[in-house]
Amino acid sequence: MTHRSTGSAVVHRRWHGLILSVAILAVLATIGVLGTRWVVENQDRIFPVSAPWGPECSVWTGEEQIKLDRDQAQRASTAAAVINQGDSAPVEQPDVDDIPDEVMDALVNGPEDDAGPSMSCRYSGEDVEFEEELPSGMTPRNEAMKAGIEAHFADTSIGGYVPGGYDSGHGEGSAHYEGRALDIFYRPVNEDNRREGWLLAHWLIAHAPEYKIDVIIFDDKIWSTRYPSMGWRHYDADPDNEILRHLDHVHVDVLRGTDPSAGA
Known part of the structure; x- marks a missing residue:
């Protein structure tokens, strides 16, 4: 009798555990389905995000989120910069006939009550490949990015690098110490410069x-390849420090690569 009772209890516990596991999985599956459905149905009200499905880019117009493929996003962002710069733009405006007018308006003029982000x-x-810092104080990837910026934006004030490289003056682990980062300044801090x-x-x-970009920080916002679908996130910094909040400059750094000597 004792053995039968014990065996019955074991079977009962196993069935109870199995039923509980199935119930938990069912709840999680329901949450996942409902959550995914909510995201799909409410994408137009979620900003800033770039969902891990469909086109790679999106622009928030103030009323809806419009999806763009990478080529459209590149042409639209370039056209917005050219329009803003007028006759001083160093490149011609690309064709944006396939880009909705409301997208271009959002990129050129920014949200009505704020400067951005919109894309x-x-x-x-x-x-x-890991790249060593050159005598310029930049890696080849960083030099290519700097050249790309200067080719599309006139009269830029670019810093964040020095010949020979930095060994102090930036936060611990900063990409500036490896020659992978640039700071593009927009001073003084005001609404016009925020939009620029x-x-x-x-x-x-x-x-x-x-350009193999890894991180962009500006105006209390950060974007990175670490969380590619989360878009622009809040950037925590000293609320009283305009520089640390990146209000006066856009910080951008390129991918590092794995240093082959690190494991030696």
Whole structure:
């Protein structure tokens, strides 16, 4: 009798555990389905995000989120920069006939009550070769990005690098110490310069795969390849420090790659 009772209890516990596991899985599956459905149905009200499905980029117009493929995002962000710069633009405006007018208006003029962000894109990075810092104080990838910025934006004030490289003056682990980062300044801090900065930030995020960009920080916002679908996130910094909050400059750094000597 004792053995039968014990065996029955064991079977009962196993069935109870199985039923409980199935119930938990069913609840999680329901939450997942409902959550996914909510995201799909409410994408137009979620900003800034770039969902891990469909086109790589999106623009928030103030009323809806319009999806763009990478080429459209690059042409739209370039056109917005050209329109803003007028006759001083160093490049011609690309064709944007396939871009909705409301997208271009959002990129050129920014949200009515704020400067940005309006565009978000996803890019999770890629395997790249590790590059040593050159005498310029930049890696080759960083030099290419600097050249790209200067080719599209006139009269830029670019810093964040020095010949020979930095060994102090930036936060611990900063990409500036490896020659992988640039700071593009928009001073003084005011609404006009904020809008100028967001024109560049949008151009950078649209061209992230081309220049192997890893991180962009501006105006209390950060985008990175670490969380590619989350878009622009809040950037925590000393609320009384305009520099640390990146209000006066756009910070951008390129992918590092794996240093082959690190494991030696």
